[in-house]
Amino acid sequence: MDLKEIQNLIKFVAKSGASEVKLEMEDVKITIRTTSEENKETTIVQQMPLGNAVPAAQPVAQVQQTAAPVAAETSAASSEEDNSKYITIKSPIIGTLYRKPSPDKSNFIEVGDSIKEGDVLCIIEAMKLFNEIESEVSGKIVKVLADDNSPVEFDQPLFLVDPS
Structure with missing residues (x-):
């Protein structure tokens, strides 16, 4: 999964209003969390080992993107x-x-x-x-x-x- 696909996924999650999305593939694990107080999405891309050993996953890249507020607050x-x-x-x-x-x-x-x-x-x-x-x-x-x-x-x- 390349950076452009990850950015498109972030935009989709921001528009959907979902609070958290997790995507796991063979060698990549992506978690997108939306926090309402700061209106940010944080994407953590992790490389998972292909062998049988499962050490603690270490972040490979972290992308932050500011999103527009999903809904305006009313009374x-x-x-x-x-x-x-x-x-x-x-x-x-x-x-x-x-x-x-x-x-x-x-x-x-x-x-x-x-x-x-x-x-x-x-x-x-x-x-x-x-x-x-x-x-x-x-x-x-x-x-x-x-x-x-x-x-x-x-x-x-x-x-x-x-x-x-």
């Missing part, structure tokens, strides 16, 4: 109070979120739509498998928290639902 106190009456639907898996069944179709749900248990909310692609994410609650969609065609993490909030 956190007021938004937490407003959101406390809503149910948050979270991602059950890691993958790429799609809000449409196919590119030429409309979104499964929009803000203001009423949903019931079992309704398909979105699709998350993981390892070339398309998993329909069904609602476990009934209510009205208040807010969509994840963009179409974007990477999502396990337990990442996707939708806010008003159960009343």
Whole structure:
């Protein structure tokens, strides 16, 4: 893996909002951690031995790149109070979120739509498998928290639902 590929990986992780990504190949181990307080990604590239002995890994290169802030901060106190009456639907898996069944179709749900248990909310692609994410609650969609065609993490909030 060359330096340009590592830099592209850093940019992808910064855009995705992931807090940590680990990539291990035959002779290279890469860890990318994003720290929100400094808005930096730190990439550590380590050479792993090819033999049977596994000594402590030593860093070969360290690249730091400053990323743009992922989201602007709003008044956190007021938004937490407003959101406390809503149910948050979270991602059950890691993958790429799609809000449409196919590119030429409309979104499964929009803000203001009423949903019931079992309704398909979105699709998350993981390892070339398309998993329909069904609602476990009934209510009205208040807010969509994840963009179409974007990477999502396990337990990442996707939708806010008003159960009343």
